Amino acid sequence: MVDPELGDDIVDLGMVGAVEVSDDGDVHVEVALTIAGCPLRSQIERDVRGSLGAIPGVRSVDLSMAQMGAEQRAAVMDRARRKARERAPATAVPPRARVLAVASGKGGVGKSSVTVNLAAALARRGLTVGVLDADIGGFSVPRLLGMEGRLEARDGKMVPLERPVARGVLRVLSMGFLAEEDRAVMWRGLLLNRAVQQFLQDAHWGDLDYLLVDLPPGTGDIQMGLARMLPRTEMLLVTTPPLAAQRVAARAADMARRGYLRVAGVVENMSDFTCEHGTTYALFGSGGGQRLAAELGVPLVGRIPLHPRMAAAGDAGQPVALGGDELAAVFAELARAVADDVAPVVETSGCTARLLDALDAAGAARVGPGQEPAVPAEAAADR
Secondary structure, eight states: OBOTTTOSBTTTTTOEEEEEEOTTSEEEEEEEESSTTOTTHHHHHHHHHHHHHTSTTOOEEEEEEEEOOHHHHHHHHHHHHHHHHHTOOOOSSOTTSEEEEEEOSSSSSOHHHHHHHHHHHHHHTTOEEEEEEOOSTTOOHHHHHTOOOOOEEETTEEEOEEEEETTEEEEEEEGGGTSOTTSOOOOOHHHHHHHHHHHHHSBOOOSOSEEEEEOOSSSSHHHHHHHHHOTTOEEEEEEOSSHHHHHHHHHHHHHHHHTTOEEEEEEEEEEOEEOTTSOEEOBTBSOHHHHHHHHHTOOEEEEEEOOHHHHHHHHHTOOGGGSSSHHHHHHHHHHHHIIIIISOOOOHHHHHHHHHHHHHHHHHHHSOTTOOOOOOHHHHHHO
């Protein structure tokens, strides 16, 4: 019997405890629910009774419902998340694209600014970069990139707005292209997840090298929905030097790992401020990014200095990463680290070709003269 919410067999999930069967066919079963007030309790009881009652020789079914302990519940949810990854829906994001979700856990750390400037710096390297503004209610990507317009549809799917950047291009989807900038989007969990799902599935993303997802603050519905819909997502955490921001970002990392997402690295934003006289001040403290990276066992990918030009450039829709000063150089180095070290784009076609060559060589070595080597049907089709 399958749990209607978790989508897995209740025996495999460990929900079935003691089972007793008398010689007369009387069956007693204990079923443990994740929470005492499970809204699907009645349906589970009905399904268990029906399944057992249909077995030949069963005369009666006595069912007792219990509540799981903390360890048992954690094990069940762990299995459920792994099964959800296996059943991930198809999306319009090309398989070769590296998907980086930029998260912070809390607001006010400059996560969206880091997202758009990293995207611009990657595009400046000649890459095709998608930007998905998943902060449905607090969208800011269109203004930060200086992009306006309404989304159009082609063949029933949304067409991202584009901005050429040097030899590359940015493709952007945001609620800001569908709603007025000064009007509140008051949606709850189901609608928020549906919006992100449409941005992933019902869009002409085309060929991408990277997809950067600007997540809303926190560890809520959108973050969990993204882990389910696009399980190859990798998390890039943005924090500021203070301990408070570091601890909240650590919760975002915990959410990612519970959802089996790789934490790719940490970016420290609003680091040291250097005044016009050349003196450097740690206005918000120091070391928060390095501490978080060390705690999580991931690299500190970059440190973005605190600079008033960041805010001014965002208001003007001209990312600092497209300039020619020291801030542009910082984001150029961040993009280099991402593209070369943290999340390089892998040419899967080349890997497949090398794998098939190896299979051909191995097959030829196993057969005699004049015989055809055995090649799997799917490999032959690929060739």
